[in-house]
Amino acid sequence: MDIFAQQLVNGLVLGSVYALVALGYTLVYGILELINFAHGETTMMGSMIALAVIGALFGVAPDLPGILIVLAGLLVAIPACMLLGYSIERVAYRPLRHAPRLAPLITAIGMSIVLQNVAMLIWGKQYIAFPTTLLPQGRHDVFGASITDVQIAILVLTVTIMAGLVTLVNRTRLGRAMRATAQAPAVAQLMGVNVNRVISATFVIGAALAAIAGVMVSANYGQAHYYMGFLLGLKAFSAAVLGGIGNLAGAMLGGLLLGVIEALGAGYIGDLTGGFLGSNYQDIFAFLVLILVLTLKPSGLLGSRSVERA
Amino acid sequence: MKSTLLALSVAMAVGLGVSACGEKKTEAAAGENGAVTVKIGQSSPLTGPQAHIGKDNDNGVRLAIDEINASKPVIDGKPVTFEVMSEDDQADPKTATIVAQRMIDEGIVGVIGHLNSGATIPASKVYSDNNIPQISPSATAIKYTDQGFKTAFRVMTNDAQQGKVLGAYAAKLGKKVAIIDDQTAYGQGLAAEVEKAAKAAGAEVVAVEHTNDKASDFTAILTSIKGKAPDVVFFGGMDPQAAPIAKQMHQLGMTAQLLGGDGMQTPKFIELAAADAEGAIASIPGLPIDKMPKGADFKQKFEAKYGQIQLYSPYAYDAAYVMVDAMKRANSTDPAKYLPELGKTSFEGVTGKISFDAKGDLTSGPITLYKVQAGQWTTLETILPQ
Numbered sequence: 001m002d003i004f005a006q007q008l009v010n011g012l013v014l015g016s017v018y019a020l021v022a023l024g025y026t027l028v029y030g031i032l033e034l035i036n037f038a039h040g041e042t043t044m045m046g047s048m049i050a051l052a053v054i055g056a057l058f059g060v061a062p063d064l065p066g067i068l069i070v071l072a073g074l075l076v077a078i079p080a081c082m083l084l085g086y087s088i089e090r091v092a093y094r095p096l097r098h099a100p101r102l103a104p105l106i107t108a109i110g111m112s113i114v115l116q117n118v119a120m121l122i123w124g125k126q127y128i129a130f131p132t133t134l135l136p137q138g139r140h141d142v143f144g145a146s147i148t149d150v151q152i153a154i155l156v157l158t159v160t161i162m163a164g165l166v167t168l169v170n171r172t173r174l175g176r177a178m179r180a181t182a183q184a185p186a187v188a189q190l191m192g193v194n195v196n197r198v199i200s201a202t203f204v205i206g207a208a209l210a211a212i213a214g215v216m217v218s219a220n221y222g223q224a225h226y227y228m229g230f231l232l233g234l235k236a237f238s239a240a241v242l243g244g245i246g247n248l249a250g251a252m253l254g255g256l257l258l259g260v261i262e263a264l265g266a267g268y269i270g271d272l273t274g275g276f277l278g279s280n281y282q283d284i285f286a287f288l289v290l291i292l293v294l295t296l297k298p299s300g301l302l303g304s305r306s307v308e309r310a
Numbered sequence: 311m312k313s314t315l316l317a318l319s320v321a322m323a324v325g326l327g328v329s330a331c332g333e334k335k336t337e338a339a340a341g342e343n344g345a346v347t348v349k350i351g352q353s354s355p356l357t358g359p360q361a362h363i364g365k366d367n368d369n370g371v372r373l374a375i376d377e378i379n380a381s382k383p384v385i386d387g388k389p390v391t392f393e394v395m396s397e398d399d400q401a402d403p404k405t406a407t408i409v410a411q412r413m414i415d416e417g418i419v420g421v422i423g424h425l426n427s428g429a430t431i432p433a434s435k436v437y438s439d440n441n442i443p444q445i446s447p448s449a450t451a452i453k454y455t456d457q458g459f460k461t462a463f464r465v466m467t468n469d470a471q472q473g474k475v476l477g478a479y480a481a482k483l484g485k486k487v488a489i490i491d492d493q494t495a496y497g498q499g500l501a502a503e504v505e506k507a508a509k510a511a512g513a514e515v516v517a518v519e520h521t522n523d524k525a526s527d528f529t530a531i532l533t534s535i536k537g538k539a540p541d542v543v544f545f546g547g548m549d550p551q552a553a554p555i556a557k558q559m560h561q562l563g564m565t566a567q568l569l570g571g572d573g574m575q576t577p578k579f580i581e582l583a584a585a586d587a588e589g590a591i592a593s594i595p596g597l598p599i600d601k602m603p604k605g606a607d608f609k610q611k612f613e614a615k616y617g618q619i620q621l622y623s624p625y626a627y628d629a630a631y632v633m634v635d636a637m638k639r640a641n642s643t644d645p646a647k648y649l650p651e652l653g654k655t656s657f658e659g660v661t662g663k664i665s666f667d668a669k670g671d672l673t674s675g676p677i678t679l680y681k682v683q684a685g686q687w688t689t690l691e692t693i694l695p696q
Contacts, residue, residue, distance in 0.1 A: 003537040006562065010529035125361030127550050129581045132557075137585075139563060146563045221526045221554045223582045227359060231524055266530035270519070279531045280493055280520035 002144025007267045008260065009145040013220070015259020016158035020213040021236035022243070022251040023165060024206030030246035031182045031202050033101075037108040038088055039210060040233015041115035042081055044226065046211030047218040048123050050077035051130060058131055066134030070219065077211040085207025086200055094196070112233075119226035127225045130218045154216050161209065162252050169248060174201060182246075235286075242290050244303020253301060262286045345389045348643045350375065350633065351413040351421035351442075352626075353406065353433070356398035359524065359550050362578060362620055364425050367447055368396050369616040370626030371422045378634050386641050392634065399424050401523075403432045410436040418442065419643050422629045425622070427451030427469075427495040434462045443649050445633055447625035450572070450595070451499040455669040463652060465629045465664055466622070467595030467675030469496070472571060473503020475677045475693045476544065476593055480504060481511030483567050483591075484541020488517040490531065490555070492547030497523070500571045501546035508544075516540050523548060528555050532562055540566050548573040552590075553582030560586045567591065575680055575687060576621050587682045591690065596661045598678050598689050599624065608660045628659035 021043055028036045050073035057069045092107040136149040169175040180188040181198045189195050217232065218224040235258065243254025265285030270278050293301060352371045354364035375392045383390050395418055397409035406429035413421060414436065420443045424430040430449035437444040438459035446454065446464040450472060455462050480487045487508045491501035498520075505515050516538040519531040532555070535543060543559065543566045545552055552574035559568060568590040575592035583590075599605040602624065612619055612627075635657050640648035657664045665673045679690040 003533055006533045006536070007530060010527075010533055014527055014529070120357070125357060125365070127359065127362075127553075127578060127582055129584065132584055132586075139561065146561065148561050151561075217526075222557050222584065222586075223526070223550070223553060225359060225550070227524075228526070263530040263533075267534040270517075270534070278518070278520050279534070280522070282521075282530065 003267070005143045005145035007263045009142070009147050009151070010267075011260030011263030012256060013147075013151045013154055013259070014263060015239075015256035016154055017213055017217055017220075017232070017255075018236050018239045018258050019252045019255025020158055020161065020209050020216070021232060022240040022255045023162070023248065024210050025237050025240040026243075026245055026248060026251040027202050027206045029240070030248075031178060031199060032093070032097075033246075034093060034104050035108060035237065036088070036093075036203075036206070037105070037233065037237075038092070038111035038115055039206065040229035040231075040236065041112045041119075042084055042088070042207050042210040042229070043214040043217070043232055044119060044224070044229030045084055045115060046077045046081045046207075046214030047224040047228065048119055048128070048214075048226070049080045050074055050211070050215045051128050051218060051224050052123070053077070054131065054134070058134070066131075067136075070134050070215070074212065074215050077215060078208050081207040081211035081214075082204045085203040085210075088207075089200055089203040094199075112230075116226055116229070123226060125226070127223045130222050130224060132219070132222045135219060150219050154220060157212070157216070161212065162248075165205075165209075166248060168205075174198070178202060238287065238290050241300055242293055244300025247300070247302045250300055250302035257301075258286055258289075261289050344387075345391060346385075346643070347391050347393055349393050349395050349413075349416060349418045350630065351410075351418040351423065352394050352396045353399045353409050353413065353421065353423035353429075354425035355401035355429075356396070358400050360401050360425070360548060363548070363576070363622065364398070364401070366616075366620035366623045367423070367425050367626040368394075369612070370447065370623030371396075371630045373612055373615060373623075374627045374630035374634075378631070383634070383638065385637055385643055390643065399426075399429045399433070401426045401429055403428050406430070406433040407436050409433075414440045414442055419637075419645050420444070420633045420648075422447060422626055422633065424449065427454060427499065430454050431457075431495060434459055437461050441645055441649070443633065443636075443645055443652055445629040445652075447629045448572075448622040449496075451495045452503075453495070453499070455671050459670075461649065463632075463666055463670040465625050465632065465659070465661065465672065467677055468671055469499045469503050471675050472593060472595055472677055473500050474507045475679075476500075476569065476571060477504040477507020477509075477513075478511045479591075479593075479679065479693075480508045480542045480544055480569055481513035483569070485513055486516045486538070486540040487513045487542045487544060488519070488535045488538060488540035488566070489515060489544045490519045490521060490528070490535075490546070492523045492525075492545075492551055493520050494523050494547070496573065497546035497548075499546075501544065504544050504546065513542075521547070521551065523551065525551060526554050527558075529558050529562065532558055532564065535566075536562055536564050542567045542569055544569045545574060546571055549576045549579040549582065552592075553579050553587070556583040556590055557586040572621070577618060577687075578620065580682055580685055580687070587685070589682060591679060591681045592687075593677050593679050595675055595677050596625070597676055597692060598680070601678075601689070601692070602660050603658065603662065604660045624660045628657070628661050628664060631659060632657050632664055 053076045054073035092111045096104045138149040177193045239254035239258040243250030266279045266282035354367040399406040410433040427449040438461045450469045491497040570592040572594040575594045580587045636652040637648045640651040678692040680687040
């Protein structure tokens with residue numbers, strides 16, 4: 001039983017990171033019907049920038065409380081990524097807004113490669129260590145499962161951010177403008193919504209989430225690398241599709257579900273199949289579920305909005 | 311339309327010219343006063359997660375070649391200048407064969423590489439087909455020298471030799487052993503040998519799990535392993551995965567001893583895993599750098615030029631020397647002529663005495679076990695394989 005509880009915790013922690021990144025994909029898709037493949041790299045950039053700040057600050061003032069240093073890293077990474085998100089949209093997507101849909105998809109992939117290489121040039125090819133001693137290292141037992149302070153922080157932060165985002169989209173003026181733009185950009189514009197600004201805001205919000213997710217990942221695993229955004233982005237994108245891309249609740253559900261499926265799949269597949277299939281099928285398991293869901297319900301678990309726009 | 315045609319034909323002509331240049335063998339590009347430039351290939355991952363280890367190999371070869379050039383070698387009566395042609399194989403089997411062919415087309419007379427067994431093995435066929443001698447400084451998979459290629463050599467103890475020692479050692483540490491590998495030729499090969507040797511030594515292998523060389527979350531497989539309460543967890547793979555494994559074992563409250571091979575025995579492992587690295591044990595073929603006959607000297611020279619030694623640079627350095635040594639004895643830089651001499655190598659390198667058996671493996675390869683103590687890899691013991 002405690003093994004099951006532990007796998008559930010493993011999956012939820014992994015899944016909340018997926019969910020946070022998936023929100024960025026879904027936000028942009030919901031409004032532009034564009035898959036921002038550079039989003040995984042924005043996450044990586046957030047992690048790298050935060051680490052650079054943390055490293056520098058730790059070198060200058062090692063006596064500062066660790067949590068403050070990490071917070072400073074996060075507070076630099078968030079605006080930096082917001083700026084990055086804004087620039088990506090301005091440079092790679094806005095000029096192509098009325099181009100055939102394949103064109104922005106290709107610039108998105110191009111942007112992702114460019115960002116990876118820029119990060120490699122700035123920070124090198126090596127893995128960069130996150131000074132984990134800065135954060136509390138406590139470990140707690142919950143129902144027989146072990147969970148660290150950092151992991152608790154990840155779960156709490158993710159839930160808070162999701163709640164905040166839902167409030168933003170459903171309760172604020174900007175949120176209403178976002179929903180209007182998603183439904184019909186031309187009509188929204190006629191009603192006085194500044195569509196360009198709304199789209200920029202969407203990218204900026206997504207990038208801020210990515211920055212937070214990036215810092216979480218490196219704090220949890222103790223390392224960052226210029227390539228880390230690729231697989232994370234792919235998994236998060238799958239999570240968004242699983243939940244129903246364009247749907248906020250769907251991205252959260254998809255992320256958490258994907259994390260839990262991965263953990264349970266990897267943990268139990270060997271025992272369930274009598275050793276015939278091993279944990280090397282961890283990723284296959286997750287994608288199998290994705291294929292299944294898409295076959296039975298192509299719009300994803302919570303996706304209902306039928307996309308038909310001229 | 312006409313201008314497009316013109317542009318096209320110009321482009322084609324240029325393309326032909328370029329490929330014609332590519333065909334030209336620069337093997338014995340004689341300069342003034344009969345001086346010859348000889349190209350030696352080096353291939354390892356220079357981008358991607360293992361780039362730091364790949365660059366380390368590159369630096370080892372460059373250090374050796376710079377020294378050899380400074381000594382103004384004369385082969386067959388002509389002064390020879392060696393040139394390193396370094397190619398990025400991205401630790402990828404397909405890319406490895408492509409860069410192998412590219413280097414051969416550029417006229418290399420021998421190659422030091424590749425770093426990973428997964429890249430070394432497919433590339434070795436390309437070198438063998440073109441009769442280009444290959445010395446891998448770090449590929450440890452048994453298959454590499456087991457394919458019957460006359461051109462394949464290595465200056466590193468192979469997985470069978472290393473796995474035997476590690477498996478026996480794991481059995482000595484505890485009765486129950488769990489094994490994780492990263493599904494690369496290196497990781498899987500080593501893990502398989504460890505499994506065999508541990509069982510032979512009377513230990514019970516309670517779990518065999520697999521991950522990949524890009525993963526960073528291992529909590530699921532570690533939790534499943536934890537349920538089987540092993541005394542030892544062996545990991546066959548490289549440091550970017552070994553470090554989070556060490557970390558996540560502590561997060562999950564596991565007390566089993568973490569044991570690994572040479573891919574984990576790096577300064578980067580300690581840097582990445584920080585406090586969680588403490589107590590981990592890993593082996594490295596050969597002697598510790600401070601116990602190598604010329605280790606202190608090498609360390610000083612290397613660090614003055616390139617900074618900290620990551621992993622295999624002493625072996626890459628020796629491999630380059632061994633290759634040039636064979637050329638000197640054959641009095642020729644022609645692969646066909648110096649290849650037989652390579653097999654007869656008896657060289658006192660930085661890493662110890664190097665001589666090859668009929669397959670191209672080291673005849674004697676000591677293996678040293680290290681443990682992380684107070685944030686440093688400290689020598690536990692050196693074991694000679696039987």
